[in-house]
Amino acid sequence: MGAECRYEVAQAAYIKLVLHALKHRCSPVSGLLVGRLSDDDASTVQIGDAIPLTHSQIGLLPSLELALIQVEERFGAQGLNVVGYYHANERYDDAELGNAAKKIGDHIFRYFPRAALLLLDNKRLEELLKGKGRDLALQLHTRDLSKSWRQAGLDGGNQLTIKEPSANVLLLDYISSEKWQDIVDFDDHLDDISKDWLNPDLFK
Amino acid sequence: MVGAAEEAQLNRLESQVDNGGGGAWEYLCLVRKLKARRSEKVLKHGLSILNDPKARSRLGGEEWTLYEQVAIAAMDCQRLDVAKDCIATLSKKFTGSLRVGRLEAMLLEAKGAWADAEKAYARLLEDNPLDQAMHKRKVAMAKAQGNISAAVDFLNKYLEIFMADQDAWRELAEIYVSLQMYKQAAFCYEELILSQPTVPLYHLAYAEVLYTMGGLENLQAAKKYYASTINLTGGKNTRALYGVCLCSVAINQLTKGRNKEEESSELQSLAAEALLKDYKHRAPEKLPLLSTMLKNMKLIS
Numbered sequence: 001m002g003a004e005c006r007y008e009v010a011q012a013a014y015i016k017l018v019l020h021a022l023k024h025r026c027s028p029v030s031g032l033l034v035g036r037l038s039d040d041d042a043s044t045v046q047i048g049d050a051i052p053l054t055h056s057q058i059g060l061l062p063s064l065e066l067a068l069i070q071v072e073e074r075f076g077a078q079g080l081n082v083v084g085y086y087h088a089n090e091r092y093d094d095a096e097l098g099n100a101a102k103k104i105g106d107h108i109f110r111y112f113p114r115a116a117l118l119l120l121d122n123k124r125l126e127e128l129l130k131g132k133g134r135d136l137a138l139q140l141h142t143r144d145l146s147k148s149w150r151q152a153g154l155d156g157g158n159q160l161t162i163k164e165p166s167a168n169v170l171l172l173d174y175i176s177s178e179k180w181q182d183i184v185d186f187d188d189h190l191d192d193i194s195k196d197w198l199n200p201d202l203f204k
Numbered sequence: 205m206v207g208a209a210e211e212a213q214l215n216r217l218e219s220q221v222d223n224g225g226g227g228a229w230e231y232l233c234l235v236r237k238l239k240a241r242r243s244e245k246v247l248k249h250g251l252s253i254l255n256d257p258k259a260r261s262r263l264g265g266e267e268w269t270l271y272e273q274v275a276i277a278a279m280d281c282q283r284l285d286v287a288k289d290c291i292a293t294l295s296k297k298f299t300g301s302l303r304v305g306r307l308e309a310m311l312l313e314a315k316g317a318w319a320d321a322e323k324a325y326a327r328l329l330e331d332n333p334l335d336q337a338m339h340k341r342k343v344a345m346a347k348a349q350g351n352i353s354a355a356v357d358f359l360n361k362y363l364e365i366f367m368a369d370q371d372a373w374r375e376l377a378e379i380y381v382s383l384q385m386y387k388q389a390a391f392c393y394e395e396l397i398l399s400q401p402t403v404p405l406y407h408l409a410y411a412e413v414l415y416t417m418g419g420l421e422n423l424q425a426a427k428k429y430y431a432s433t434i435n436l437t438g439g440k441n442t443r444a445l446y447g448v449c450l451c452s453v454a455i456n457q458l459t460k461g462r463n464k465e466e467e468s469s470e471l472q473s474l475a476a477e478a479l480l481k482d483y484k485h486r487a488p489e490k491l492p493l494l495s496t497m498l499k500n501m502k503l504i505s
Contacts, residue, residue: 026241028382059381061416066446069497094350100384190443192208193487 005114006044007140010035011164012203013050015171018137019180019202021088021120024055030101031185032067032108033084033116034075045083045114046163049075051197052185058087059100067186067197074198083112086138088120095121097141102149109143117141117149118160128168129175136162210238218242221249228253229263236273243280250274251286268294275307279314287311302332306341313345321345336366343375355379370396377409386417404436404444411447420458427451431471439478448475453501476503 013033021029031052038044053067072082085108087101097119108115119139127133140152140160152159164170174180182202184195217231228249235242250270253259260267275290291307298304309324322345329338339362346354359376366372377392393410400406411429414422430447437444452472476498483491498504 057378057381059384059386059416060412062412062447062450063443065450070493073493073496091348091350098382100382103384190446193442193483193490196487196489 005142005159006041007047007116007160008038008044009047009118009136009138009160009162010049011162011167011170013047014136014138014162014167015174016050016052016183016199016202017086017088017118018120018125018171019174020050020052020055020183020185022175022180023183026090027055028058028088028090028098029055029185030058030085030087030104032071032082033086033118034071034080035083036080037114045116047083047116048080050086052183052199054185054187056187058104063186063190064104066190081112082108083114084108084116084118086118086120089122092122095119095123095139097139097149097151105141105143105149115143128172134168136160136168211240214238214240214242218245221245232270232273236269241280243277246273246277247281247283247286250277254290268297272303272307276310279310282314284311284314287314302328302335306335306338310341313341313348318345318349334365336362336369339366340372347379352379352383356383368399370400377413381413386413389413390417402436404433404441407433407436408441408444408447411444415447415451415454418454420455423451423455423458427455427471434475442479442482445475445479445482448472449479449498449501449503452503472503476501480504 013035017031020031023029029052031050031054033047034049034051035045035047038046051067051071054063058064068082075081085101085104087097089096089098097117101117101119105115105117117140119141121137121139124133124135125137127135128137138160141149142152142159144150179202182199184197184199186197188195189197214231214234217227217234220226221228221231222245232246232250232253234240235246250273253263254270254274260270263270271290271294275287275294278284278287278290288311291304291311294301294304294307305324305328309321309328312321312324322342325338325342325345329335332338339358343355343358343362346352346358356376356379359372359379363369363372363376373392373396377389377396380386380389380392390410390413393406393413396403396406397410407429411426411433414426414429427448430444430451433441433444434448439445449472452469479494480491480498483494495504
């Protein structure tokens with residue numbers, strides 16, 4: 001089912017996840033993607049928002065379980081589900097999707113069979129920052145029939161699109177004004193509950 | 205480990221320096237003392253002191269400490285030209301110094317010349333086999349190259365000699381968690397709790413690993429260590445309060461309520477109440493979310 005499925009990322013989700021990774025440059029970061037199937041075309045998943053989770057170990061269950069429960073509760077009322085997971089690796093030159101990330105993907109897959117894993121692509125992000133590239137700084141991974149995660153789009157097809165074409169321009173703007181300092185993730189919330197993981201003021 | 209109060213102080217000083225309010229040297233000292241990683245700021249403010257002969261001479265002997273600090277920050281920011289200049293200055297002043305030798309080897313690392321760096325460390329270690337920082341560089345180097353199993357080997361060998369190094373035990377535990385080797389991670393945290401029984405962080409980390417491993421016995425132990433974290437922090441640790449709730453739900457699911465001891469325990473409802481109270485004061489907009497969740501867990505009615 002992976003092949004015919006398309007993913008449309010909203011600008012807000014894209015910018016949030018890149019800024020989250022930039023805030024914690026020397027740690028792995030990860031978060032959840034929320035969204036739903038498109039009304040017009042049931043093979044398109046609309047990724048509407050990103051919820052930053054952690055900037056430390058992703059191999060531990062408790063905070064992940066809490067985040068899943070709370071995110072589902074918060075967005076379920078709006079008809080949105082957890083539709084995927086994003087991850088940025090600890091090392092700059094590491095472009096592989098780790099085992100822990102895949103396991104989290106498997107878990108989400110059980111509830112949402114079109115789940116997507118997005119991995120931050122450091123090379124493309126660097127090109128963007130230099131003003132060269134125009135592609136999204138993301139790799140899409142989907143689960144194939146043999147139940148393993150594969151990078152999509154390697155055969156030239158493009159399953160991952162952005163809703164607003166100006167997203168990269170806006171992203172560069174946010175980066176140059178050091179907006180990444182304001183990103184709050186679920187980890188931060190657990191350390192200090194007055195910090196809101198929904199980041200309601202980020203785009204104001 | 206930087207405490208919340210210290211971090212607030214550091215942030216305050218940082219914004220003061222950023223806005224031209226002075227105190228750059230105090231800021232740099234605090235960064236060193238807390239071992240914080242603020243390389244970009246250190247590079248910027250440290251360099252402006254080093255480039256100003258008057259300010260530099262005011263430091264007296266501390267000048268060399270600053271050269272070292274800026275060199276390391278520069279390597280972290282990939283400003284290898286700056287690092288090279290700093291190290292050259294230090295090398296002129298302290299010829300044949302072990303500490304400068306380490307910086308030179310680190311510069312090789314920063315350039316990605318792994319084999320040369322390895323040779324340099326091996327040479328330095330020959331004369332000083334007990335230099336802890338050097339051994340740790342070898343671990344870091346293996347990690348930087350993505351060779352995690354080598355990093356684990358080095359750390360284990362290192363800990364055979366320097367058993368009391370708690371940071372190294374923590375690092376090893378975290379690597380094991382990232383490899384999903386939870387049993388080994390749990391062992392590391394057990395060592396840490398034995399050597400420092402009153403550090404809540406170790407109790408909490410141990411509980412989280414036990415919870416992740418699952419199974420009735422581990423969950424029961426996890427709940428106890430979450431409880432001891434609550435005890436050691438005076439009930440201020442949100443993760444531990446949540447942890448007790450999660451554990452009791454998971455235990456009840458496994459025993460299907462057959463466990464009499466569990467049912468009669470007040471711990472989870474007290475933890476739930478503490479969470480509610482905390483959220484009411486400090487995060488009222490998240491309170492409805494929390495109470496729905498606790499209701500679904502049947503911890504409050």
